[in-house]
Amino acid sequence: MPTHYSTIVIGAGAIGSATAYWLAKGGQRDVLVLEQFELGHANGSSNDHHRIIRHSYHDDIYGRLTRPMYDNWAALEAASGQQVFIKTGGLDIAIEGTPGTASLERYRAVMAANGVPFETLNKAQLAKRFPQWHIAEDEVRATFQEESGFIDIRRATATHIAMAQNLGVEVREHTAARAIESVAGSAAGAGTGTGTRTVRVITDGEVFTADKVVVCAASWTDALLQPLGQTWQTTVTEEQVVYVQPKDLKPFAVENFPIWCWHGDDFYYGFPMYGEIAVKLARENLRRVVTQDTRSAAPRPEETALLHDFLAERLPEAAGRVVLAKTCPYDMTPDRDFILDFMPGHPNVIVGSGAAHAGKFCGLLGEILAELIIEGRSQHPIEPFRADRPALVNASIAPVFDLKG
The missing domain is CATH 3.30.9.10 (D-Amino Acid Oxidase, subunit A, domain 2)
Known part of the structure; x- marks a missing residue:
């Protein structure tokens, strides 16, 4: 099996699984997903039956994303034949x-x-x-x-992974990423648009390299990103x-x-x-x-x-x-807002954090992260979710963990 990939996705939860699917749908086939537990495990936040989906939100930075969020779920259901959205009002x-x-x-x-x-x-x-x-x-x-209802989050995550695998994505269970290193490029990474650098992902048994790595590790994020200069605390x-x-x-x-x-x-x-x-x-x-x-x-x-x-x-x-x-x-995150951005100082490392309210959005977030990886930018308005915004870089700003309504 190869050890160099176009993209490595760390974490096969709701956001990581959606990212893998949208990468493959966008044409990438040499994608590796690393999951430290088994698929569908209950250690994180992508298990159980429900996540509310709704247009009603406290801030327009999310309100303007809800229509494409619904469209994204409809596209997955049409492509897979699986129902993941249950409409209740x-x-x-x-x-x-x-x-x-x-x-x-x-x-x-x-x-x-x-x-x-x-x-x-x-x-x-x-x-x-x-x-x-x-x-x-x-x-x-x-x-x-x-139009409100809920997403069957366990089924949605499993559907994203299955669709990704059917498109050629490789998934490795029980393979924890221990460290990420941005290193000088090699022939394996040449001509990929990543400049002169590539990324190494170190696991207990192997070392993998990739043109880009997207970290969808939820509550395990800090252990991977702090050595790269993460300025916020999860x-x-x-x-x-x-x-x-x-x-x-x-x-x-x-x-x-x-x-x-x-x-x-x-x-x-x-x-x-x-x-x-x-x-x-x-x-x-x-x-x-x-x-x-x-x-x-x-x-x-x-x-x-x-x-x-x-x-x-x-x-x-x-x-x-x-x-x-x-x-x-x-x-x-310190302000309860998403992070959907390149890691500052590491343009081949992308961060996908849902800030504990992304279940409804996870399909769209996967699409957005795939756009960042493939195109370098997203068609959706994600400026508020930069990794260098004040709440993430200024330690004097007090954390706010309520969703302001």
């Missing part, structure tokens, strides 16, 4: 006078700026449309957007979800119940039944800072109880038996 709910109402206003402004239709609902309209919700407060504000937290079996199944079936986001003192979100005979919900950004070496992955009973209590108060018919609870890591 989506609710954003807040109580008047709470900080959540400002979040809804931002969401609405971003959707309006991008020509996305949505409905505004008061308490009576919400109760008539979705009687599953029981909200005691009188002043309720809600937004409904019919913060890793442990988040928790629970699956709860409804007391009455039919009202919470996919065709009857939308994805939802509750904008209160805490940000809750949830899904209809899919994958398990249970609804799923979670609380956003618990700020339990860990490392991949120290996280226990054990769910906390007190968080499970808190989430069940939320259901009992707001969606009482869903608050049946807890089926399971599980955790997953968040890997967050």
Whole structure:
């Protein structure tokens, strides 16, 4: 087998698998994907059944990407014959006078700026449309957007990898990248547009070279990029979800119940039944800072109880038996924005970081990273996701881990 490739993709999670597919679709066949675990493993953030997909976003730097995001998923489904997007519609709910109402206003402004239709609902309209919700407060504000739903992230990742492999991409499981070195070019890298340098990727058993390397390593990113001069720190937290079996199944079936986001003192979100005979919900950004070496992955009973209590108060018919609870890591940049750029000082190393909210975007991010590798630039507006922006290079700027709504 060869040891030199046009591109090496480090990480076969949601973003890395999509990047491999779009590289192959763009004409590259000598692509190597290195995955330190087995495909589909549960150590990162590309497992489980759901990731919300929606047009409603807190900032237009994401709002202007949502239409191409949907188009990207449609293209994958058409090419593969696999359904990865499940459309349910989506609710954003807040109580008047709470900080959540400002979040809804931002969401609405971003959707309006991008020509996305949505409905505004008061308490009576919400109760008539979705009687599953029981909200005691009188002043309720809600937004409904019919194109919302969720991505089956495990299926999407597996589909991207399978499509990439069928186009000739080589995937090596249980092969951890230990270091990246930018070195003087050789005949193997000559004439590739990478100037006088190539990249070496060192694993436990072999050393591979490539014209370019794209790092999609999520919470393992810093170990690879800090020796290359990484100026930011990836913060890793442990988040928790629970699956709860409804007391009455039919009202919470996919065709009857939308994805939802509750904008209160805490940000809750949830899904209809899919994958398990249970609804799923979670609380956003618990700020339990860990490392991949120290996280226990054990769910906390007190968080499970808190989430069940939320259901009992707001969606009482869903608050049946807890089926399971599980955790997953968040890997967050200092400003919670993506990184989609060449590594400063290393033009043959590309960084793809999803900042713990890229599940819905991962197909498009793979397309963008492939464009950077093949064309040197992207057709999409990615200037805000540069690797040399102030939040990543100025240590005096305090990290912000909330998504501002």
